[in-house]
Amino acid sequence: MARASHLLDSSLDSADGFTDPHGAGAGGPSADTVTPGQALDVETTYLKGHGTFLEDGQLLSSVAGTVYRVNKLVSVKAIHARYSGEIGDVVVGRIMEVGSNRWCVDISARQSAILLLSSVNLPTGIHRRSDETDEAKMRSYFREGDVLSCEVQGFYQDGAIALHTRSLKYGKLADGVMVAVPSALVKRLKSHFVVLDHGVSMILGLNGYVWISRTPSAQEQKAQAHLFAGHHNFYDAPGSTPTAAPKAAEAVAGADEPLDPHAVREQIVRVRNCILGLVERKVMLTDQLIAAVSRTARSLPAKQLLDPDVMDTVILETREQLQQHDE
Amino acid sequence: MRREIVSPEGFRQDGRRPEELRRSHFRTSLFQQVDGSAYVEQGNTQCLVTVSGPREPQMRSKSLPDRAVVTVEYAVAPFSAGERKGPLRTNRAHTEVAASLQATFEAAIMTTLFPRSEIMICVQMVQLDGSALATAINAVSLAIIDAGIPVTDYVTACSAGYIGSDPVLDLNYLEESAGMPQLTLALLPRTRKIVTMAMEQKLHLDHLEPTAEMCEEGCLQMYQQMNAYIASASKLATLITPSA
Numbered sequence: 001m002a003r004a005s006h007l008l009d010s011s012l013d014s015a016d017g018f019t020d021p022h023g024a025g026a027g028g029p030s031a032d033t034v035t036p037g038q039a040l041d042v043e044t045t046y047l048k049g050h051g052t053f054l055e056d057g058q059l060l061s062s063v064a065g066t067v068y069r070v071n072k073l074v075s076v077k078a079i080h081a082r083y084s085g086e087i088g089d090v091v092v093g094r095i096m097e098v099g100s101n102r103w104c105v106d107i108s109a110r111q112s113a114i115l116l117l118s119s120v121n122l123p124t125g126i127h128r129r130s131d132e133t134d135e136a137k138m139r140s141y142f143r144e145g146d147v148l149s150c151e152v153q154g155f156y157q158d159g160a161i162a163l164h165t166r167s168l169k170y171g172k173l174a175d176g177v178m179v180a181v182p183s184a185l186v187k188r189l190k191s192h193f194v195v196l197d198h199g200v201s202m203i204l205g206l207n208g209y210v211w212i213s214r215t216p217s218a219q220e221q222k223a224q225a226h227l228f229a230g231h232h233n234f235y236d237a238p239g240s241t242p243t244a245a246p247k248a249a250e251a252v253a254g255a256d257e258p259l260d261p262h263a264v265r266e267q268i269v270r271v272r273n274c275i276l277g278l279v280e281r282k283v284m285l286t287d288q289l290i291a292a293v294s295r296t297a298r299s300l301p302a303k304q305l306l307d308p309d310v311m312d313t314v315i316l317e318t319r320e321q322l323q324q325h326d327e
Numbered sequence: 328m329r330r331e332i333v334s335p336e337g338f339r340q341d342g343r344r345p346e347e348l349r350r351s352h353f354r355t356s357l358f359q360q361v362d363g364s365a366y367v368e369q370g371n372t373q374c375l376v377t378v379s380g381p382r383e384p385q386m387r388s389k390s391l392p393d394r395a396v397v398t399v400e401y402a403v404a405p406f407s408a409g410e411r412k413g414p415l416r417t418n419r420a421h422t423e424v425a426a427s428l429q430a431t432f433e434a435a436i437m438t439t440l441f442p443r444s445e446i447m448i449c450v451q452m453v454q455l456d457g458s459a460l461a462t463a464i465n466a467v468s469l470a471i472i473d474a475g476i477p478v479t480d481y482v483t484a485c486s487a488g489y490i491g492s493d494p495v496l497d498l499n500y501l502e503e504s505a506g507m508p509q510l511t512l513a514l515l516p517r518t519r520k521i522v523t524m525a526m527e528q529k530l531h532l533d534h535l536e537p538t539a540e541m542c543e544e545g546c547l548q549m550y551q552q553m554n555a556y557i558a559s560a561s562k563l564a565t566l567i568t569p570s571a
Contacts, residue, residue, distance in 0.1 A: 062477035081475025
């Protein structure tokens with residue numbers, strides 16, 4: 001249930017003092033909200049994007065949502081619309097079905113996405129030989145119900161999304177929490193692999209599935225990188241080295257002392273509850289925002305964050321801190 | 328003694344004028360597990376709708392290669408009417424309502440954008456107090472918009488009856504059971520195209536036009552209310568974020 005928060009709505013009216021949260025200049029949402037059938041106030045030379053249609057030479061909205069303009073392309077995005085992928089998007093998905101040479105993956109798109117056996121890196125990075133033994137072993141790589149991170153590779157004729165996991169960054173996810181949020185509330189970021197404070201990492205899937213887990217220790221990451229370094233990745237460009245893992249390892253190098261696993265777990269839950277709280281208030285999610293809110297929430301027990309009043313206070317406090325930070 | 332539908336002073340039994348709608352109340356985004364949902368009250372008629380999709384069809388054999396399939400389930404709660412009806416059985420009247428809802432919304436939803444997928448609409452009538460079909464159509468319309476499914480327009484519906492020499496708008500149960508002819512009209516308000524027209528009982532052709540006109544007026548009023556609600560419900564909140 002959407003909680004109309006007066007704390008947040010107030011900021012809509014008083015634009016001064018607030019930075020434009022979505023960077024409207026760079027293809028972000030404008031302040032315009034439109035409803036189905038409403039004429040979009042643009043010239044006819046504009047290109048019609050998602051959520052719009054042409055009638056009698058006029059561009060109309062087909063959904064209720066926020067208007068986005070990128071150069072001459074106009075699109076309208078509804079909050080609860082299903083994910084319509086873009087090539088290169090990082091997504092988190094769940095295996096629904098194991099086929100003969102493919103997995104069907106739920107990424108909350110309008111059809112199941114397809115991950116071909118030929119688009120995955122097998123464990124230990126050995127190049128796959130295409131034969132039946134491999135196909136027979138598919139369930140040992142990904143089983144029904146497994147959660148994985150992957151990338152949108154392309155589209156099939158009927159609009160189904162093709163995925164791949166041909167990079168060290170992607171693969172099966174374990175020991176964490178998945179939160180499903182509306183995909184329209186996930187902002188496109190430089191990196192969707194986010195390392196948060198206190199030993200928590202997060203993958204902000206552009207499809208609205210968010211994976212929160214413990215940040216692997218530097219040692220674990222080194223071990224993993226080493227494992228792959230031996231067998232050079234066939235699919236990567238020649239000369240490229242697996243980069244993601246060591247970089248992330250550096251990021252947590254400062255926190256070398258082992259963290260209390262219980263505390264990490266509770267922080268994971270805090271992050272989850274903060275995300276849910278922000279989504280309930282229809283706030284666009286970014287890495288920095290989630291980091292800031294969960295930092296403020298650090299002093300509270302994870303359970304309390306589910307209380308709407310407590311969450312309001314946390315968000316208000318975060319906003320004040322961020323404002324001070326800006327000044 | 329038969330009580331009058333419209334009193335000599337021009338009031339109906341619930342205090343409305345003949346051309347007056349009942350008070351309506353809307354809510355959307357009620358559930359997390361479905362893509363869209365809506366709850367609509369028109370007077371004492373209450374309706375709850377959930378929409379899932381466009382999604383992978385649950386029965387793949389039913390999918391179409393060029394557009395989405397719209398399926399509608401229509402159910403009436405056992406406690407919804409004055410007399411309690413036992414456990415739900417497949418009811419021919421309900422199947423008919425479901426079919427008419429499906430036809431109505433296939434006209435508004437841009438199904439060709441979603442080949443090989445399914446849009447599932449579940450309608451649950453919580454309380455019946457007349458104009459059930461109209462309320463269901465309005466609720467489905469809101470739920471579809473809540474789910475972010477592209478439509479060419481809202482679909483708004485309204486019913487009207489004809490008594491004496493004048494039409495009356497938005498019938499309640501009491502008026503419905505008086506046995507007057509009742510017309511339910513569903514409209515695409517922007518173009519004023521009629522997508523569904525349902526008639527209960529006989530009505531003289533001469534009286535059809537004033538009745539339909541009143542229905543249309545009611546549909547447009549519903550549109551104003553629904554659109555105002557959707558406009559306020561679909562705003563994104565803004566929150567300051569640290570400058571990068």
